[in-house]
Amino acid sequence: MxxxxxxxxxxxxxxxxxxxxxxxxxxxxIMEVCGGQTNTIVRQGIDELLPAGVRMVHGPGCxxxxxxxxxxxxxxxxxxxxxxIFTSYGDMLRVPGSATDLLTVKAAGADVRVVYTPLDAxxxxxxxxxxxxxxxxxxxxxxxxxxxxxVLHAAQLGLRNFSVLVSHVxxxxxxxxxxxxxxxxxxxxxxxxxxxxxxxxxEYEPLAARYRVPIVVTGFEPLDLLEGIxxxxxxxxxxxxxxxxxxxxxxxxxxxxxxQEAMTKVFHVSDRxxxxxxxxxxxxxxxxxxxxxxxxxxxxxxxxxxARENPACVAGEILQGTKVPTxxxxxxxxxxxxxxxxxxxxxxxxxxxxxxxxxxxxxxEPTP
Amino acid sequence: xxxxxxxxxxEMTGGEPSMGVVDFGxxxxxxxxxxxxxxxxxxxxxxxxxxxxxxxxxxxxxxTLAVLRAIPGGLDxxxx
Numbered sequence: 212m213x214x215x216x217x218x219x220x221x222x223x224x225x226x227x228x229x230x231x232x233x234x235x236x237x238x239x240x241i242m243e244v245c246g247g248q249t250n251t252i253v254r255q256g257i258d259e260l261l262p263a264g265v266r267m268v269h270g271p272g273c274x275x276x277x278x279x280x281x282x283x284x285x286x287x288x289x290x291x292x293x294x295x296i297f298t299s300y301g302d303m304l305r306v307p308g309s310a311t312d313l314l315t316v317k318a319a320g321a322d323v324r325v326v327y328t329p330l331d332a333x334x335x336x337x338x339x340x341x342x343x344x345x346x347x348x349x350x351x352x353x354x355x356x357x358x359x360x361x362v363l364h365a366a367q368l369g370l371r372n373f374s375v376l377v378s379h380v381x382x383x384x385x386x387x388x389x390x391x392x393x394x395x396x397x398x399x400x401x402x403x404x405x406x407x408x409x410x411x412x413x414e415y416e417p418l419a420a421r422y423r424v425p426i427v428v429t430g431f432e433p434l435d436l437l438e439g440i441x442x443x444x445x446x447x448x449x450x451x452x453x454x455x456x457x458x459x460x461x462x463x464x465x466x467x468x469x470x471q472e473a474m475t476k477v478f479h480v481s482d483r484x485x486x487x488x489x490x491x492x493x494x495x496x497x498x499x500x501x502x503x504x505x506x507x508x509x510x511x512x513x514x515x516x517x518a519r520e521n522p523a524c525v526a527g528e529i530l531q532g533t534k535v536p537t538x539x540x541x542x543x544x545x546x547x548x549x550x551x552x553x554x555x556x557x558x559x560x561x562x563x564x565x566x567x568x569x570x571x572x573x574x575x576e577p578t579p
Numbered sequence: 580x581x582x583x584x585x586x587x588x589x590e591m592t593g594g595e596p597s598m599g600v601v602d603f604g605x606x607x608x609x610x611x612x613x614x615x616x617x618x619x620x621x622x623x624x625x626x627x628x629x630x631x632x633x634x635x636x637x638x639x640x641x642x643t644l645a646v647l648r649a650i651p652g653g654l655d656x657x658x659x
Contacts, residue, residue, distance in 0.1 A: 212604035214585035214623060214635055217644060226650045247581055274580045300628070302580060328629025330596075330611060350628075353581040356614055357630040360596055367595070405581040408625060408633040431583075434647060460640035461583075461625050461633045470614040470632060560580060 214460065218432030227437035228260055231444055238264025239447045240396045241440060242389070242532055244382060245403035246273030246560025247431050253565040255433050257440075265444060268396065268532035269565075271385050272403055274350045274378075275302045275558035276530060277485040280518040282378045283308040289345055289376065289511045290321045296339060298332040299347035301325040302558045307551055309518045329361035336365065336373035345507045348375040353405040355379050355496055356470035359477035362498070362505050374507040377498055380483055382406050383414050384494035389531055390422045397532065399443040401429040401436070404458040409474075411466030415454045423452040430458035477502050486554055487520075487527030524553035529562050536563040537571060583625040585635055586610075588618055601626055 243249055249269045252258050258267040271277055287308050290297035297313070304314040304325065317323035322342075326332050329346055336344035348358040358375065365373040382403060389397055402415055407428045415426045425446035429439030439457040446453060456462055476499065483495025498506050508514050520526075523541045528534035536542045536555070546552040548564050555561035559568065586601040586608075596613035601624065608629075615624055615631045624631035 212585070213587070214640060223647045223650075227647065230650050245581055272581070300580070328611070330629060350580055353583070353627055353632065356632070357611070357628045360611065360613060360630070364596060403581060405583045405625070405627060405632065408583070438643070438647065457643075460636050460643060463633075467614055467632060469616055473614070558580065 215432060218430070218434040220434060224433055224437055227434065227441055231265065231437070231441050232262050234441065234448055235262045235265050235444050236448060238266070239398055239444060240266045240268055241399045241401065241443050242268045242270045242397040243401040243429070243436070244270040244272040244386065245406070246276070246558065246562075248272070248401060248403065248429065248436060249562055250560050250565050251431055251433060251436055253569045253571070256569070257433065257436055261440065265440070267440075269529075269535075269562040270389070270532060271485065271488065271530040272351065272382065273555065273558055273560040273562075274354070274380060275306055276526065276554040276561045277380055277488065278303070278306065278349050278378045278554070279484045279486045280309060280520055281516055282376065283312075284518045285508060285513040285516045286347055286376055287311060287313060287316055288513045288516055289507055290323050291316050292343070292511065294343050295322065296335055296342050296344045297321065297323045297347070298326045298335060298344060299323070300349065303347055303349060305551065305557050306554050307521075307557070329358050330364065333361050333365050333368070333370065333373060336370045337368065340372060342372060343510075344373050346373070346375045348377045348379065351380055351382055351403070351406050352409045352474075353403070355474045355478060356409060356467070359473040362477045362502055363473060365505065366502070374505050374510050375498070376507040377478075377496065378483075379478065379496035380485065381480070381494050381496065383418060384491050385485065385488075386418060388488065388491045388494070390418075390424065392531060394533070397424070399425040399447055400427070401439045401443065402426050404428060404430045404435070404462060407458070407462045407466065409467050409470050411464050412454050412456065412462070413465060419452050419454050425452050426454045428454070428456045428458050428462050430461065485530070487530045521552050526553035526555050529555050536566040539563075543567060543572075581627065583627040583632060585623050585625050588612070588620050588622050588624060588631075591620060599631075601631070
């Protein structure tokens, strides 16, 4: 496919790798923020082909992984109501709640449906005026405008049987939290290309300057990631800390104005709890006052639902890049993609699932 | 989750919000075009959860590849 295949060229990938090896003279630690990028890096083995000292650490950019347990529990509490059609992106269905998950309650008879786009959820509400249709609005800045449009469209249609369970998170506050964490090893970031397609990169400029970290807006194909890593290493070697844009074919400095406008109309910035990390101030989106009629939490009175994490899961350290999955005793033993203990093992973009799917072994296991 | 796939707009169907049909290497799907108001039939867009979020800049796409091909070793082997 055009704009995909040419960025997967193995000959160019080798040339880029050689260039990274030629440029890197010291050890560097670079974090890729986005789970989609983690997936490409681990699946293609890019991290294992880098110079010995250049380490990729995997960031918290998997919305499925950082959605708090209590929100998953609230989703389940809503989904089991008899009159509800609960709609969600597919990846949320297997995320373990405290006691069960959405897929299990669906198997037991709850009307849980996977939608490709939030507009499909609005269409369901139009078609079923006698049912309550709830959409699980998770995601980063990339997804927020789509979810905002669902609310705007439902409002325009005057639908009173449509609501959203919102758990939106924002990337820059999470990067700040990672840089502020004691003992952080991250020296440069690959910023998430599609988040920046919406938001642009102006909000990363003060971050790069304040923490003196290079930030490279990067795409998702192997060549994009290799070029992003090369650009980050060049900046580190030269002592620069700028925001650079590797993903120029899709990202402009100020982002997508129409999408930002819809997003700020429907949502306002709020504090958010990140699963495994805790509360980060001003790190999420909640419905703006004009649209609180669409809030599923108040409509179904599930605000009181609280939850408890499985103590064996080290998801928090994984998401902050202080541990890798192979450091975890549960990894691959009692925690697998079929039976995940924590969210990073669920989504293909979760670091644990990416490692497991690529066949990465724990250090104690002999290499076959 | 933030997966975005490039495809070519083959039809604008309008409506509110404005919709169109995008071709992904032969597979065609409806997409919302409300966030790319300047897009036209023939443009490539990045589609995420049924929404076009960005028009692919063909010039930048070519430039990126040209930069990569200029890396020593890259061009030689490709032209062979």
